[in-house]
Amino acid sequence: MTSYFNELITSDKNQTVKLAKALLTQARQRKKLGLTVLEGTHLIDAALRSDYPFVQILVAESAQTHSEVQQILTRLPTYTPILTLSDALYTSIRSLGTGIDIMAIVTIPTPRLAAIHEDCLILNDVQDSGNVGTLLRTAAAVGINTILCTSATAQAWSPKTLRAGMGAQFALTVYEGLSNADILDYVKVPLFATSSHTDTLIYEHDLRAPMAWIMGHEGQGVCAELMQCATPIALPQPNGQESLNVAIAGSLCLYETLRQRQYS
Numbered sequence: 001m002t003s004y005f006n007e008l009i010t011s012d013k014n015q016t017v018k019l020a021k022a023l024l025t026q027a028r029q030r031k032k033l034g035l036t037v038l039e040g041t042h043l044i045d046a047a048l049r050s051d052y053p054f055v056q057i058l059v060a061e062s063a064q065t066h067s068e069v070q071q072i073l074t075r076l077p078t079y080t081p082i083l084t085l086s087d088a089l090y091t092s093i094r095s096l097g098t099g100i101d102i103m104a105i106v107t108i109p110t111p112r113l114a115a116i117h118e119d120c121l122i123l124n125d126v127q128d129s130g131n132v133g134t135l136l137r138t139a140a141a142v143g144i145n146t147i148l149c150t151s152a153t154a155q156a157w158s159p160k161t162l163r164a165g166m167g168a169q170f171a172l173t174v175y176e177g178l179s180n181a182d183i184l185d186y187v188k189v190p191l192f193a194t195s196s197h198t199d200t201l202i203y204e205h206d207l208r209a210p211m212a213w214i215m216g217h218e219g220q221g222v223c224a225e226l227m228q229c230a231t232p233i234a235l236p237q238p239n240g241q242e243s244l245n246v247a248i249a250g251s252l253c254l255y256e257t258l259r260q261r262q263y264s
Helices: 015-025 027-033 041-049 067-075 087-093 129-142 159-165 180-186 246-262
Strands: 035-039 056-060 082-085 102-107 120-124 146-150 173-178 191-194 212-216 230-233
Touching: 015 027, 015 035, 015 056, 015 082, 015 087, 015 102, 027 035, 035 041, 035 159, 041 067, 041 102, 056 087, 082 087, 120 129, 120 180, 129 146, 129 159, 129 246, 146 180, 173 180, 191 246, 212 246
Parallel strands: 056 082, 120 146, 120 212, 146 173, 191 212, 191 230
Antiparallel strands: 035 102, 056 102
């Protein structure tokens, strides 16, 4: 078996260890440095399948011989730095409670925004990382590749959002930190948004042409500036309760769009 490992790191004063801990816990540091952390073999595998570049790999000592770790290491570019941490040190910085103890530091992509003439998903101040990740995962599943996030939306590349998205980020082009004006200037397809202030159900709309779905803040919904430029649609809730959260509502909208185009 090939050995990929150097000396064992046991001190939390190590600069790479300190960096990984900061990236796992501090949104400010991720934004400042343009870096994030992938925890576990699934996310690292997703990055490898997308030929995504790695800055650093960190592995717990006890995970070195795990078959999935070995498979990942054989697929890494030869120049990728690999650091082995004592189990106690790795446990002290990880955010996952269980799983195979390997993580990767990667660069957060910053694509340049240009005019958008195809289907896209707009996340307008969606606050919860789990909701953002679920929506990204659903978008990737139905074939929507472009995501636009306004500035108050949870970070698309945070460790929590990456886990919720199951690595869908690597199949998407994600624009973050946008203003409402950016959205209105660059999105050249019709806007649609869920609303409780319309009686027109989603099934009454023709969704076969390129379009943009807007999903809004969990409590306040889509902001007025974007909503006034969008076609409002309603999801049926026969019992009268507005009980769908944004991730579920968004997933229903995306799949109804897919159904109309491919299965009607």
